[in-house]
Amino acid sequence: MKYALMIWHGEEHSEPPDEIDAWPDHKAWMDDLVARGVFKGGARLRPTATTKVRVRDGETLVSDGPYAETKDLIGGFLVIECAHLDEAIEIAAGHPFAAFGTVEVRPVWE
Secondary structure, three states: OEEEEEEEEEHHHOOOHHHHHOOHHHHHHHHHHHHHOOEEEEEEOOOOOOEEEEEEOOEEEEEEOOOOOOOEEEEEEEEEEOOOHHHHHHHHHHOHHHHOOEEEEEEOOO
């Protein structure tokens, strides 16, 4: 089964991907996912300033962000493929950001 891991953290951790990739514990974690063959993709997201699009009664409404009404934001996501939820939880617990943020584990419809 595929799972999306959404990495939640505070604004103080808005480092670009190349900086995070240089963290030894993050590199070791990613290398393990690749070696196990469970990593299927993902991306680091830019800080909360975004564009929001909604369609209401046929009208496209565009607004500028940020929209987070919380001090945490989704800073990135990964897609992994595991045999079961326990394995996905074990992988999520190993993410370095789990020590100060949250790693949300969500099953993916296929």
